[in-house]
Amino acid sequence: MESDNDMITNIFSDLPDNVPEELFESLAESGPVRIERIVSQGHVTADGEWYDQERDEWVVLLSGGAALLFEGDEAPQRLEPGDFVLIPAHRRHRVVWTDQQEKSIWLAVHFPGRAT
Amino acid sequence: MESDNDMITNIFSDLPDNVPEELFESLAESGPVRIERIVSQGHVTADGEWYDQERDEWVVLLSGGAALLFEGDEAPQRLEPGDFVLIPAHRRHRVVWTDQQEKSIWLAVHFPGRAT
Numbered sequence: 001m002e003s004d005n006d007m008i009t010n011i012f013s014d015l016p017d018n019v020p021e022e023l024f025e026s027l028a029e030s031g032p033v034r035i036e037r038i039v040s041q042g043h044v045t046a047d048g049e050w051y052d053q054e055r056d057e058w059v060v061l062l063s064g065g066a067a068l069l070f071e072g073d074e075a076p077q078r079l080e081p082g083d084f085v086l087i088p089a090h091r092r093h094r095v096v097w098t099d100q101q102e103k104s105i106w107l108a109v110h111f112p113g114r115a116t
Numbered sequence: 117m118e119s120d121n122d123m124i125t126n127i128f129s130d131l132p133d134n135v136p137e138e139l140f141e142s143l144a145e146s147g148p149v150r151i152e153r154i155v156s157q158g159h160v161t162a163d164g165e166w167y168d169q170e171r172d173e174w175v176v177l178l179s180g181g182a183a184l185l186f187e188g189d190e191a192p193q194r195l196e197p198g199d200f201v202l203i204p205a206h207r208r209h210r211v212v213w214t215d216q217q218e219k220s221i222w223l224a225v226h227f228p229g230r231a232t
Binding site: 007008011013027031033035058060062077084085109114 | 123124125126127128129143144146147149151172174176178193195196198199200201202223225227228229230
């Protein structure tokens with residue numbers, strides 16, 4: 001007997017061959033908490049735009065490579081697989097680089113932070 | 117200028133050489149939400165004991181290997197790196213095997229689920 005609740009899925013599976021648009025998929029969601037997989041391949045935040053989010057975001061890069069720029073910082077921060085960062089709500093940031101060859105898989109957890 | 121908020125850490129770093137006790141570390145926490153790293157090496161849930169948790173747990177295995185048994189299931193489910201599962205609150209389960217050679221690194225997100 002196997003219950004339907006206990007489905008095991010692999011976070012590196014079901015990747016499209018090409019990623020024309022950055023891919024956002026909810027893996028679990030409840031109330032204000034959302035766990036999502038993001039797949040990027042060469043995608044960056046549009047020029048002049050910033051992410052400015054209502055909730056805290058804890059994000060880990062699981063494959064590929066990326067660089068994040070936080071508003072007010074002089075230089076972006078490079079992320080390699082395994083690197084994680086907590087982005088407080090309303091901490092403005094941009095993705096300035098993602099690997100063009102290898103797919104970058106991010107696991108993001110959005111949740112109400114201490115300040116929100 | 118680099119702000120203190122934007123610290124990047126690697127989830128595969130700061131591993132002890134030996135893991136006599138299973139290691140639980142909070143990576144981020146706010147209200148009822150807790151993101152934690154668990155490091156196992158040959159650890160299993162004690163005989164006859166079950167995890168029976170108040171909150172939902174979404175967990176992904178990032179390295180190593182493990183097997184989870186859900187109460188009522190005939191056989192455990194094997195987890196390989198990248199495998200994730202949502203364990204609803206009060207869904208009783210046990211870890212029946214973790215790799216003895218390679219460290220198993222789990223990323224767990226505890227959060228109030230739909231049913232809680």
